Amino acid sequence: MTLPRDYTGQSCSLARSLEIVGERWTLLIVRDAFYGVRRFGEFAAHLSVPRAVLTDRLTTLTEEGVLARVPAGRREVYELTPKGVALWPAVRALTCWGDEYYARGGPRRVYRHAADDAPIGADGRCTRCDTTVEVPDILVAPGPGLGPAGEDDDPVTVALSRPHRLLQPLRG
CATH class of the missing domain: 1.10.10.10 (Winged helix-like DNA-binding domain superfamily/Winged helix DNA-binding domain)
Structure with a gap:
């Protein structure tokens, strides 16, 4: 049922x-x-x-x-x-929670401030300039837990193995 x-x-x-x-x-x-x-x-x-x-x-x-x-x-x-887009804080919080308690080898993806390439803290603030980073200004990049190339080889996973800004289309 x-x-x-x-x-x-x-x-x-x-x-x-x-x-x-x-x-x-x-x-x-x-x-x-x-x-x-x-x-x-x-x-x-x-x-x-x-x-x-x-x-x-x-x-x-x-x-x-x-x-x-x-x-x-x-x-x-x-x-x-x-x-x-207003769901980002919830998605980010759940991702951070999963990274802390379940990620083997570290997070699969890391988030950085596109303006200064500094990491973004769990609170959504840039660790260098201390500003709250808006979603379009977040750079997502492979993290230490992503695993070896070829583990997942669908086109989306391959595209996500390269740093890019959130909300930016993976393909034109």
């Missing part, structure tokens, strides 16, 4: 948030959108998520205004909306 998406009887903001981003795969889709994944096939290849599940999660995120479908030539791609 499939579990319902809503938390009947729960009226708190966390329950409502989980109705949108709490299903399996959803936060990984959002994470990948921050990393620059925009195409359905890229999400599917990188996450190895069943296509029907991916369609369902992308539909929910689009209907809720977290993602938008935008024209890109003859196709449409997915982009984070301002509402979606």
Whole structure:
């Protein structure tokens, strides 16, 4: 039996948030959108998520205004909306928590301030200039826990092995 998406009887903001981003795969889709994944096939290849599940999660995120479908030539791609970008602190906090308690060999990816290449602390501030770094100014780069090349060789993983700014499309 499939579990319902809503938390009947729960009226708190966390329950409502989980109705949108709490299903399996959803936060990984959002994470990948921050990393620059925009195409359905890229999400599917990188996450190895069943296509029907991916369609369902992308539909929910689009209907809720977290993602938008935008024209890109003859196709449409997915982009984070301002509402979606506002999820960065939660995505970052969960990533930091996972890095601290579950990362073997260190974090898979590190975040740096694009302006001065300094690390960004868990609080979202640049460790050099002490400013809060806005999402488009965050450089994501391979970390010590990424593992050897060829471990995951889908095009998205290969593209993520090169430093780039968050929200910057991996492909044109």
